[in-house]
């Protein structure tokens with residue numbers, strides 16, 4: 250096993266500052282319910298939140314993901330739901346990576362029935378080559394090719410989430 254640095258800690262932090270500035274401007278001081286999509290979002294969400302200049306309410310959702318492997322089944326289950334009433338509120342989802350789009354298809358279908366004022370997505374990574382459902386990512390840090398990545402929250406069977414950079418996993 251070897252993990253090569255793909256996106257450095259410095260690059261990630263620089264990009265987060267840029268995104269946070271744009272997000273803060275876009276919401277013009279309005280309150281935002283920031284919903285981190287667990288588990289992979291935890292580092293990105295924590296760093297992004299610290300840079301946002303906005304009144305926020307922080308919530309988390311969890312959706313089932315890859316399990317032990319590196320391929321997806323397409324079956325998505327919501328394992329943890331938010332507690333806030335989002336009717337008439339701005340909702341900003343924070344995700345580690347949009348891959349096939351199955352997870353967001355499911356989450357967006359569910360959330361839109363609750364009457365939010367706005368729904369947006371901030372994602373650390375996107376792999377457009379793998380998309381099976383079109384997902385509109387409002388704030389994207391990095392678009393990447395079809396490679397399995399780990400680190401900075403992203404895992405392989407629970408491992409490597411703690412790395413401060415994004416690495417390419419070579420099995």
Ligand code: IMP
Pocket residue numbers: 289314315321344345346347348349350351352353396397398399403404405
């Ligand atoms: P989607 O439903 O296919 O868009 O997948 C979203 C989820 O799959 C992400 O939140 C990750 O948990 C996981 N995932 C997709 N690609 C990778 C990867 O390259 N490394 C680690 N996890 C990934």
